[in-house]
Amino acid sequence: MDIRINIERLKRDLEELGRIGRDDHGGVSRPSFSAADLEARGWLKKKIEEAGLCYRQDGAGNQFGRFECAGKTIMAGSHIDTVPNGGMFDGAAGVLAALEAARRIVEEKAPLTKALEIASFTDEEGNLVGDFLGSRAFMGLVDESAVRNGRTSFGVLFSDILKRTGFTAEGILGAHKDRPELEAYVELHIEQGPVLEDEGVSIGIVERIAGKHYRQCAYVGESGHSGTTPLELRHDAFLGLADFALRATQLVATKYYGSVLTVGKAALHPGSFSVIPGRADFTLEFRSSSPEAMAAIEKDVFALAEDIAATRGLTFISKLVDQTAPVTVAPRIVSLIAEECRSLGYPSMKMTSGAGHDAQIIAGACDSGMIFIPSPDGISHSPAERVDWGDLEKGANVLLRTLLRLAK
Amino acid sequence: MDIRINIERLKRDLEELGRIGRDDHGGVSRPSFSAADLEARGWLKKKIEEAGLCYRQDGAGNQFGRFECAGKTIMAGSHIDTVPNGGMFDGAAGVLAALEAARRIVEEKAPLTKALEIASFTDEEGNLVGDFLGSRAFMGLVDESAVRNGRTSFGVLFSDILKRTGFTAEGILGAHKDRPELEAYVELHIEQGPVLEDEGVSIGIVERIAGKHYRQCAYVGESGHSGTTPLELRHDAFLGLADFALRATQLVATKYYGSVLTVGKAALHPGSFSVIPGRADFTLEFRSSSPEAMAAIEKDVFALAEDIAATRGLTFISKLVDQTAPVTVAPRIVSLIAEECRSLGYPSMKMTSGAGHDAQIIAGACDSGMIFIPSPDGISHSPAERVDWGDLEKGANVLLRTLLRLAK
Numbered sequence: 074m075d076i077r078i079n080i081e082r083l084k085r086d087l088e089e090l091g092r093i094g095r096d097d098h099g100g101v102s103r104p105s106f107s108a109a110d111l112e113a114r115g116w117l118k119k120k121i122e123e124a125g126l127c128y129r130q131d132g133a134g135n136q137f138g139r140f141e142c143a144g145k146t147i148m149a150g151s152h153i154d155t156v157p158n159g160g161m162f163d164g165a166a167g168v169l170a171a172l173e174a175a176r177r178i179v180e181e182k183a184p185l186t187k188a189l190e191i192a193s194f195t196d197e198e199g200n201l202v203g204d205f206l207g208s209r210a211f212m213g214l215v216d217e218s219a220v221r222n223g224r225t226s227f228g229v230l231f232s233d234i235l236k237r238t239g240f241t242a243e244g245i246l247g248a249h250k251d252r253p254e255l256e257a258y259v260e261l262h263i264e265q266g267p268v269l270e271d272e273g274v275s276i277g278i279v280e281r282i283a284g285k286h287y288r289q290c291a292y293v294g295e296s297g298h299s300g301t302t303p304l305e306l307r308h309d310a311f312l313g314l315a316d317f318a319l320r321a322t323q324l325v326a327t328k329y330y331g332s333v334l335t336v337g338k339a340a341l342h343p344g345s346f347s348v349i350p351g352r353a354d355f356t357l358e359f360r361s362s363s364p365e366a367m368a369a370i371e372k373d374v375f376a377l378a379e380d381i382a383a384t385r386g387l388t389f390i391s392k393l394v395d396q397t398a399p400v401t402v403a404p405r406i407v408s409l410i411a412e413e414c415r416s417l418g419y420p421s422m423k424m425t426s427g428a429g430h431d432a433q434i435i436a437g438a439c440d441s442g443m444i445f446i447p448s449p450d451g452i453s454h455s456p457a458e459r460v461d462w463g464d465l466e467k468g469a470n471v472l473l474r475t476l477l478r479l480a481k
Numbered sequence: 482m483d484i485r486i487n488i489e490r491l492k493r494d495l496e497e498l499g500r501i502g503r504d505d506h507g508g509v510s511r512p513s514f515s516a517a518d519l520e521a522r523g524w525l526k527k528k529i530e531e532a533g534l535c536y537r538q539d540g541a542g543n544q545f546g547r548f549e550c551a552g553k554t555i556m557a558g559s560h561i562d563t564v565p566n567g568g569m570f571d572g573a574a575g576v577l578a579a580l581e582a583a584r585r586i587v588e589e590k591a592p593l594t595k596a597l598e599i600a601s602f603t604d605e606e607g608n609l610v611g612d613f614l615g616s617r618a619f620m621g622l623v624d625e626s627a628v629r630n631g632r633t634s635f636g637v638l639f640s641d642i643l644k645r646t647g648f649t650a651e652g653i654l655g656a657h658k659d660r661p662e663l664e665a666y667v668e669l670h671i672e673q674g675p676v677l678e679d680e681g682v683s684i685g686i687v688e689r690i691a692g693k694h695y696r697q698c699a700y701v702g703e704s705g706h707s708g709t710t711p712l713e714l715r716h717d718a719f720l721g722l723a724d725f726a727l728r729a730t731q732l733v734a735t736k737y738y739g740s741v742l743t744v745g746k747a748a749l750h751p752g753s754f755s756v757i758p759g760r761a762d763f764t765l766e767f768r769s770s771s772p773e774a775m776a777a778i779e780k781d782v783f784a785l786a787e788d789i790a791a792t793r794g795l796t797f798i799s800k801l802v803d804q805t806a807p808v809t810v811a812p813r814i815v816s817l818i819a820e821e822c823r824s825l826g827y828p829s830m831k832m833t834s835g836a837g838h839d840a841q842i843i844a845g846a847c848d849s850g851m852i853f854i855p856s857p858d859g860i861s862h863s864p865a866e867r868v869d870w871g872d873l874e875k876g877a878n879v880l881l882r883t884l885l886r887l888a889k
Contacts, residue, residue, distance in 0.1 A: 300673075301672070302859070309743075336749075347745060428709050453709075
C-alpha cells in the first residue's frame with residue numbers, strides 16, 4: 074500500500090508535546106517522573122487512544138499503543154523524557170513518528186498479519202538511576218539494588234520518587250513479564266551529530282550502535298602548600314589526571330580510530346589555588362561500535378592509568394558506573410530500510426550511532442534497527458535542538474513503510 | 482643583656498589561643514572577622530595590656546602593643562587568623578613569640594633607644610578579599626574596589642561583614658596613616674615546608690620571600706555529545722587545560738628551577754560524563770623568589786597558553802586575581818639574625834620562603850626579615866600542624882635577641 078504520513082499532524086503533535094515542560098531557558102525540561110513528564114504521559118495516553126490504538130502502561134511506566142493481530146509483534150518507539158533544558162525532538166520525534174505511522178495504518182485499514190505496537194520508554198536519558206531504565210526494565214535487565222536503594226544524580230532517593238509518583242520497585246522489576254513476543258523493533262531518532270547534515274542526506278540507516286563504558290575515577294596523591302613544596306617533591310593528583318586524559322585520548326585516536334574517549338567532569342580536592350591537588354575525581358567514558366575495540370580500549374586505558382599512577386607516585390581508583398554493549402543491527406532490517414528509502418526516492422546513507430538508544434537494549438529480544446534524520450549543526454540536548462520538517466516527513470515515511478513491510 | 486623567653490608561658494598562651502575557634506574536625510577555624518576571631522582579638526588585647534604594653538587597634542583591625550621610646554619603631558609580629566580547619570601555630574606562633582619577647586623586655590626593664598611594637602595583622606590568610614588585607618592596609622596598598630564592593634570566596638559581600646563587625650571601608654583605607662615610622666620588622670613563623678626538618682636545623686633565616694602571581698583562567702572550546710562527536714572534530718576545553726598544566730609545569734621545572742606553578746582548582750562545563758567540556762575554568766598560580774624569573778615565567782607561560790589555544794581551536798582567557806612581588810631580605814637583618822643564632826649556639830640555615838607572609842608586604846616600608854622554625858612533616862593549614870616546643874623556644878629567643886639588638 075502506498076500510504077504516507079501526515080507531516081502537518083505530526084508537526085502539531087510535536088509542538089503540543091514540546092510545550093509541556095517548557096522551561097525559562099527556552100528549552101524543554103521533562104525528566105522522567107517529573108511533574109512535566111507526568112503531564113506529558115497523560116497527553117500521550119490520550120493521543121494513543123484517539124488514534125484507535127489499545128493503550129497500556131507497564132510497571133516501569135513504559136507506555137504502549139497496540140494494534141492487535143495474530144502473530145508476533147512489530148514495535149516502533151523511542152522516549153518522551155528529556156535532559157534538563159533539552160530540546161523537543163530527542164526521543165519525542167521517534168515516539169510521535171511511530172504514533173503517526175500507526176495512526177495512518179489504522180486510518181487506511183492496512184491489512185497486517187502481525188501485531189503493531191508503538192512504545193514510549195521511561196527515562197532513556199538516565200536522569201533517575203542510569204540510562205535506559207524503561208527499556209532495561211522491558212528486557213528484565215534492571216539493577217535491583219539501584220531501583221531499591223539508588224539515588225538520582227541530584228541526590229534524591231529513587232524510592233522517594235517512586236512513592237510520590239505511584240510507581241513501585243516491584244513494578245519496574247516485573248515489567249519485562251508484560252513484554253509481547255517481539256519480531257522487530259524500529260526507532261526513528263535525530264542523529265545528534267553532524268554527519269547527515271555534512272553529507273546532505275536526509276536518512277541515516279544505522280548499522281551499528283556504539284557501546285559505552287562509563288566509570289567514576291580518581292587519582293589520589295598528596296596535597297600540600299603550593300609555595301613551600303618544590304615541584305620535584307609533589308604528588309599532584311591533577312597532573313596525573315592531565316597526563317592520563319591526554320595520553321588516553323591520543324591512544325584511542327590513533328589505535329582505535331572511530332572510537333571516542335571523554336573526560337567530561339573533574340573535581341580537584343581540596344580545590345584551592347594555593348594547595349596542590351591531593352585528589353582529582355573525574356568521569357571517564359569511552360565508546361566504540363566494535364566489541365573487540367571496547368575490550369581492547371578498556372585493557373589499554375587502564376594499563377595506562379596504572380602506569381601513570383606508578384610513575385607519578387599516585388594511586389588510581391575507579392568504579393564502573395554503567396556500560397552497554399555495542400550492537401550490530403540485523404542485516405535484514407538495514408536492507409529493508411534501505412529498500413524503502415530507494416523506493417521513496419530519498420537519498421540515504423549507512424552509519425554508526427555514537428549515542429546510545431533504547432533500540433540497543435531491545436536488540437537483546439529481536440531484530441532492532443534505527444532510522445536517523447539530520448540534527449542541524451549537530452545540536453541536541455539543548456534548547457537549540459531542531460529538525461528540518463521535510464527531513465522528518467521523509468524519516469517518518471520510511472518508518473511507516475518499514476513497519477508495513479515488517480507487519481504485512 | 483642576656484635575657485631569654487619563658488617557653489612555658491609562651492606555650493600556655495598558644496594553647497589558650499588555640500582553644501578559641503577549635504572546630505569539630507580537631508582544627509582551628511578562626512578566619513578574620515568571624516566570631517572566633519573577634520573572641521581571639523579580645524583575648525590578645527587583654528594579653529597585650531597585661532604585658533604592660535600600650536594597646537591600639539587601627540582601622541583595618543590590626544592590633545598593636547607598643548613599648549614607647551624616642552626614635553624609630555622596631556616591630557615584630559604576624560597574624561592570629563587561620564584558614565578554615567587550620568592549625569594553632571601558623572601566625573599565632575609569631576604573634577605570641579613577639580608578645581613573649583616584648584614581655585621579657587618589659588620585665589627586665591631592658592634599656593632601649595627605639596620604640597618596640599608588636600603587631601597582629603588582619604586576614605593574612607585571605608579569607609576575606611585577598612591575602613594580607615591587614616598588612617596591605619597598614620602599607621596603604623589595599624584595593625579600594627575590593628574593600629567597597631568585593632565578595633569573599635564564600636560569596637558574602639565584604640561590606641556586610643564590615644557592617645556586622647563594626648569595621649568600615651574608610652577605616653581600612655585610612656589605616657596606613659597610623660603607621661609609626663618603622664626601622665625594621667621581624668616575623669617568626671613556622672616554615673610550612675619540609676626543609677628545616679629534613680636538614681635537622683632549628684632555625685631558618687629567610688633571605689628571600691617568593692612572589693606570587695595568581696590568575697583565574699579558562700579555556701573555552703565547544704561542548705557536544707560525547708558519543709556523536711568524533712575525536713578529530715572536538716574542541717575539548719579540558720584537554721587544552723590538561724596540555725597546558727603539564728607543559729607549563731614542565732617548563733617551570735626545567736627552565737626556572739626552584740620556582741613553582743600550580744593548578745589547584747578546576748571546573749568543567751557543563752560537567753557531565755557524556756558531554757565534551759566546552760569550558761574549563763581553572764586557577765593558575767606561580768611563585769618565584771626572583772623578580773626576573775617571575776617576569777620571564779609570566780611571559781613564557783602565557784605564550785604557551787595561547788599557543789595551545791591556537792593549536793586546539795580554543796580560546797584562552799585569564800584575569801589577574803592577586804600578585805605579590807618577591808622580596809630580598811635586607812642583608813643587615815639576615816646577618817644580625819645569623820649572629821644571634823651563633824651566639825646562642827643554635828644551628829641555623831639561610832633559606833627562601835616559598836609561602837607569602839606579612840613581612841613581604843611590610844618590606845616596602847623598612848628592613849623586614851623572618852625567622853623560621855621547623856614544621857614537622859612540612860604540615861600547615863591542617864589540624865595536624867604542630868611545632869617542637871624546643872624549636873619554638875629557640876626561635877623565640879632568636880627573635881628576642883634580634884629585637885634587643887635592633888632597638889638597643
